[in-house]
Amino acid sequence: MNRLVALVAVTALGCSAAAAQEKLKVGVVATLSGPPAVLGQQLRNGFQLAVKSLGGRLGGREVELVIVDDELKPDVAVNKVRALVERDKVEFVVGPIFSNILQAIMKPATEGGAILISPNAGTSNFAGKECNPNFFVTSYQNDQVFGVSGKHAQDAGLKRVFLMAPNYQAGRDALAGFKAHYKGEVVDEVYVPLNQLDYSAELSRIAAAKPDAVYVFLPGGMGVNFVKQFRQAALADRMTFLSAFTVDESTLPAQQDAALGFFGGANWAPNLDTPQNKAFVAAYEKEFGAVPATYAFQSYDAALLIDGALKLTQGRTTDKAALQAAMKKANFTSLRGDFKFNTNNYPIQDFYLVKVAKRADGKFQTEIAKKIFDDHADGHAKDCPMK
Amino acid sequence: MSTTLLVVQILNGLQLGVLLFLIAAGLTLVFGVMDFINLAHGVQYMLGAYLAVMFYGLTGSFLAGLVLALLAALAFGLLLEFAVFRHLYDRDHLDQVIATFGVILFLNQGVKLVWGAAPLTLPIPELFSGSVRLMDGLLYPVWRLVVIASGLVAGVLLYGLVAHTRVGMLVRAGATDAPMVSALGVDIRRLFMIVFGFGTMLAGFAGIMVAPILSVEPGMGDTILILAFVVIVIGGIGSIRGAFLAALIVGLVDTLGRSFIVDILRLVMAPSPARTVGPALASMLIYLLMALVLYVRPTGLFPAKGR
Structure with a gap:
């Protein structure tokens, strides 16, 4: 037993x-x-x-x-x-x-x-x-990243901004998120087809409109193409480039020098x-x-x-x-x-405005330029029944 | 909206047009002469761009990269013809579509294995890296003008080749009645191979020329292939002249539509719905055009003779 x-x-x-x-x-x-x-x-x-x-x-x-x-x-x-x-x-x-x-x-x-x-x-x-x-x-929450550029454009006193995003829900959210914090003049809002490759037509419009800044949401390959073409059209010296999900470490190996000095919004950067x-x-x-x-x-x-x-x-x-x-x-x-x-x-x-920089070893990364939001909570939490 | 902006947008449209022509030319010849639907044609365009990036990295010279990539694209095209496509000429269109679609999947994945999934980039050659001033504050990149010029030159050369040489004559004859040409003692298989190799080289050339403007990534050929099919349907299958004119028309309609449709709609409706409807309508324009052409002239605008 x-x-x-x-x-x-x-x-x-x-x-x-x-x-x-x-x-x-x-x-x-x-x-x-x-x-x-x-x-x-x-x-x-x-x-x-x-x-x-x-x-x-x-x-x-x-x-x-x-x-x-x-x-x-x-x-x-x-x-x-x-x-x-x-x-x-x-x-x-x-x-x-x-x-x-x-x-x-x-x-x-x-x-x-x-x-x-x-x-x-x-x-x-x-x-x-x-x-x-x-x-x-x-x-x-996606809106927070979109808001970083809008808040910065407002704070930096950029008077006229040209907005562009793909024609789908996230694209519309991206522009709405920007406008929620920006009270200046929106020169134009352009929606392009998702996965458009050549932006020559839009770049010509931007050049003609002469804004203080452009704000774009063009993730992945779209951003690679747009950034290169934006630089080739010699617009980079004429206006500030603000963006969301357009210049980051996943696209920079292809954008390289073309993206130098361009801004994005993020909650982190490799140099944090x-x-x-x-x-x-x-x-x-x-x-x-x-x-x-x-x-x-x-x-x-x-x-x-x-x-x-x-x-x-x-x-x-x-x-x-x-x-x-x-x-x-x-x-x-x-x-x-x-x-x-x-x-x-x-x-x-916290959320930061990040800027594309070239490191000493020749690789590219985004670096923190300025803190935009401190201990930022998204605006949807109040609708959530959880406590 | 000024006249200068219109001129710039017309240039942009021309650039898209010649690019489409370079791809559509090979497609229309292969389809017209060999009665072979090659969905993998867009992959050749992608390969051209990748090979140019690779050879540029190895040699450090754009020109050397261009020449080597063209030769490699040609060699690879011939290899594909020999290994895969040759066995499909006598099969029906469905088999060809399925097999060449398989080639697309295979090569898109293959490109990812060899070069990685991240988009690559090819710098503009130093000589053409500047911009031309078209109006106050509006600069136009020289490279885009080079793309337009090289496309137009390729178009003229191709026309001369098809209309005024012996091989061109055989190609035209083959497009009209391949069995008869074969019966007259012409080695039709060899002719097919020449046509095919040439077509893939043109698509590769388009890929190389566009690589400094666009990101080089897996699947980049798939979207452009659809446009190329629209072009050859509008132009008339098997017709180089038709492909050329249709490519320019499609390029212009697409670019001008995208640029000005919202402005035009604003004349008749409120800005906000115009912004919503405009882009949707703009991306439909070329397909509407194709439907219209098919309704009025089912064989295309400039059909090859005898079809």
Whole structure:
């Protein structure tokens, strides 16, 4: 009998030890094919680097990463995330890059019982009415980035500004976000087709309008083309170039000198002066041979966020309410410095005007020019029922 | 809106036009002469740009990069013809579309493996890096003028080649009745190969010339291919002259439409809806034009003779 009890005890002990040792499964969803793959690779690299620097463990538990490519197709993303949650039983889903993918994977990820952390896409609906206790954002609410340029244009006394964006929802938000902080004269608002390549027609209009500044939202390849052509048309010396998601470390390798001195808005830059950030940038460059962009750092922070929360719960993920509460405490030192979660699980943080510069080693990066917003909360949190 | 701005926009339209012509010329010849639908034609344009970037990096000279990239694009085009397309000439159009679409997927991914997914860039050659002053505060990059000029020269040369040489005569004859040309003792396979190689080289040339203006990235050929198909449908399949004129028309309609449609709509409606409707309408213009042409002249504006 004693022996039996001992056996049972040993087995039970073995089980609980195994439970504590069980691997933590994390799914990473990023766009890893097509032209925007550069962004997805930054996201993936940033997360992998964080896990590596924490010794392959998050909150003391060994990590098993499952990385999937959403192909920038919402239907594909839904199926892959469903497989992550239901088949692979991941406890956290980290991703995606693009807003339309976020809209698609929200339900399958959070209703399947996983916690979804977005290291980039931060749409207004999930910051407001549709906020979700299982959804956390380590980036920003998109409007905040758009507002940086508008606020700067207003503060710097730029009297006439020419606005341009692609003709889709994010493009309209980009111009609205700018105008929310800018009270000067908008010379013209131009919407171009998504993925337009040649901007000769628009550049001629800008030259004829002679504004004090242009503000553009042209992500990815569009921005590469526009920046080069803007420089070639010799407009760069005549006006200030303000932008959102147009000049960053993912596009600068192609824009190079053409983008020098151009402005963008961000919550971070590679030269941000915190010890953690310096170590991160150096490690990232050593590992991947490229300068990290916001996608990489926000994804790195996502890993730190999980690590910090699991430390509070002693590695346990079964008690969802405890886990959510631990996540909300943001128990980690963000690479960007000040960071805390608002009631809607979006960050309250600082925003900077960043300027493109060439480093001594010949690589290009954005550098902080000026702090625009301090401890900035997005305007949608008041619509969120969570407290 | 001033006349100078109109002139500039016409130049912009011409530039898009000649670019489309360089791509559409190869497409229309291959389609017209060989009755072969080559969706992978846009990939050749992308490859031209990538090869130019690569050879520029190796040699440090734009001219050397241009020549080497042209030769490499030609060689690769011939390799594709030999390895893949040759086996598809006798199959029906659906097989050709599926196979060449496969080539697109394969090469877009291949380019990403070799050169990475990040957009690349090719600097403008020093000699042409300046701008010309067209009006107060309005500078026009010299390189764009070079693109227009080189496209026009290529057009004239091609016309001379097709209209006034023996090979050109065979090409025209092949476009009219390939089996008959073959029966007269002409090696039609070799003719096909020449036409194909030449077409891919032209597309590669377009890619090289445009690389300093646009970002060089995977999939860059896919959007332009659709426009090139619009051009050959409007111009008349198999007709170089048709491709040339249709390319200029499409380039001008697209550019002028994008530039002035909002201003024109503002005359009849409020500014805010004009801004919403304008861009949508502008991107539809060339397709409306194509529909109109197809309705009035189903074989295109300048169909090749005998079709």
